[in-house]
Amino acid sequence: MPFLDKLQRWAGQRPHDTAVVIAGRRLDWEQLRDAAKDEVAGTKSVTALCEANSVDFAVKFAAAVAGRRQCAVLDPAWPKSLQEDIVRRVEACADSASVSPDDGLADGPAVSTFLIGLTSGTTAVPKAFTRSRRSWQQSFDASIEFFGLRQDDVTLAPGPLAASLNLYALAECLYAGSEFHTLQTFDVGDVHAAITHDRVTRLVLVPTMLRMLSERGMTGCVDASGIRTIICAGSKLDARTLEAARRWAPNATIYEYYGASELSFVSGLGLSPGQEATAGGTGIGRPFPGVDVRILDDEGAPVPDGSYGNICVRSGMVGNGYLWGDDGEAMRCFGDWYTVGDQGYLADGELHILGRRADMILTAGRNVYPHEVELALAAVPGVSAAVAAGMTDELRGQRVVAGVVPSHGGISATQLRAGLEDILSRHKRPSQYYLLAELPTTDRGKVSRNLLLEWINARDPRVxxxxx
Structure with a gap:
């Protein structure tokens, strides 16, 4: 089961408590259950849900996974032609198990597929993978335990529900019986207003959002002392974002974790108020409850402790595989160990993540992972944020370049080089630095290394x- 049996339970026990508040509209547990029940009768065996954040989204998503139904959530920002292509593929590939209007609002068999997940994309067709109801139920149990989600929490996930981070946060709250909030679109002022007026205790978001909320929140004297949990995903927190978040939300435990849509949660750590973090560190905590982690080479053999290789996972939360887009590398398995190609190493039981193999920079025959360079640069005084990439070089194959956003005033390449001397090995240090007016990010707030290179090559005024 994912969450529908639990939704029925909360509607029976606490019918008039708030379940969801989306874009200013509120549904209590009874209203959400009844609206989803009414929607089920007209819901097909496979639904392609493509709309902006709204309470209607929550209702339709609940109905779309009732019984043996399956749902694919599409980003409404994708081009129309791409959306239509995905809908055709979903309808052609999905398991069309028969459903009945009389199924009601109940969870289907645990082993059955309920979600057709889509990797992010704007022009290329995203890869599609599937998840079973049991895999998400086990994920809920693990994340509720790890993050300490309580029924009296009020969660705000201000990003698009089409993104897996926010869709999971919605479903997790429905499973736990905890109040969920989001906005129609992300807006710093609207998030601050929700925190001030809606008793928000828990934030789920990406680091770039947290940075903006924290820095502008301190400037605008927005009180975030009531927030007790901040959960960040998408990339590891840099030192400046962590510092800003701690000052703005002094009572929050700040969690960061590593995972993938196909694998679910892998490892994570929580930093209590005042707890020190390693400057420029790549550590991302210990395995989640119910998860085993190994580092294996490309043949599936274990590597020595401290050596890097494929981060491989064994757990009941792993997805079923791909409907389309699998090139044999996107998600590999070695027996019952699975990897999506992320590289890392284990040291004293803690997982250190270096990044995707595809992001790796090969310079003069040596491997450099931009993620490690970015974390080191973010720990240098005077750097607000950083992004690194590999630029084509005739002599070395590639060379490491980096763009930085200064925290205040200006900063020189000499200062950056000096700041990295004790943090980063010489061969990993950038050969060229660029001053950025802003970080190159996607429409979902993730830093884009390719966009940095495009800006540099085009002599964009922002670099x-x-x-x-």
Whole structure:
């Protein structure tokens, strides 16, 4: 089961408590249950749900996974032609198990597929993978335990529900019987208003959002002392974002974790108020409850402790595989160990993540992972944020370049080089630095290394080469 049996339970026990508040509209547990029940009768065996954040989204999503039904959630920002292509593929590939209007609002068999997940994309067709009801139920149990989600929590996930981070947060709250909030679109002022007026205790978001909320929240004197949990995913928190979040939300435990849509949760850590973090560190905590982690080479053999290789996972939360888009590398298995190609290493039981193999920079025959460079740069005084990438070089194959957003005033390449001396090995240090007016990010708030290279090559006014 994912969450529908639990939804029925909360509607029976606490019918008039708030279940969801989306874009200013509120549904209590009874209203959400009844609206989803009414929707089920007209819901097909496979639904392609493509709409902006709203309470209607929550209702339709609940109905779309009732019984043996399956749901694919599409990003409404994708081009129309891409949406239509995905709908055709979903309807052609999905298991069309018979459903009946009389099924009601109940969870289907635990082993059955309920979600057709889609990797992010704007022009290329996203890969599609499937998840069973049992895999999400086990994920809920693990995340509720790890993050300490309580029924008296009020969760705000201000990003699009089409993104897996926010869709999971919605479903997790429905499973736990905990109040869920989101906005129609992300807006710093609206998030601050929700925190102030809606008793928000828990934030689920990506680091770039947290950075904006924290810095502008301190400037605008927005009280975030009532927030007790902040959960970040998408990339590891840099030192400046962590510092800003701690000052703005002094009572929050700040969690970051590593996972993938196909694998679910892998590892994570929670930093209590005042707890020190390693400057420029790549550690991302210990395995989640119910998860085993190993580092294996490309043949599936274990590597020595401290050596890097494929981060491989064994757990009941792993997805079923792909409907389309699998090139044999996207998700590999070695027996019952699965990997999506992320590289890392284990040290004293903690997982260190270096990044995707596809992001790796090969410079003069040596491997450099931009994620490690970015974390090191973010720990340098005067750096607000950083992004690194590999630029084509005739002599070395690639060379490491980095763009930085200064925290205040300006910063020189000499200062950056000096700041990295004790943090980063010489061969990993950038050969060229660029001053950025803003971080190159996707429409979902994730930093884009390819976009940095495009800006540099196009001499975009948002990027300027730094001299000594």
């Amino acid at each position: 300027r080469a730094l001299g000594a």
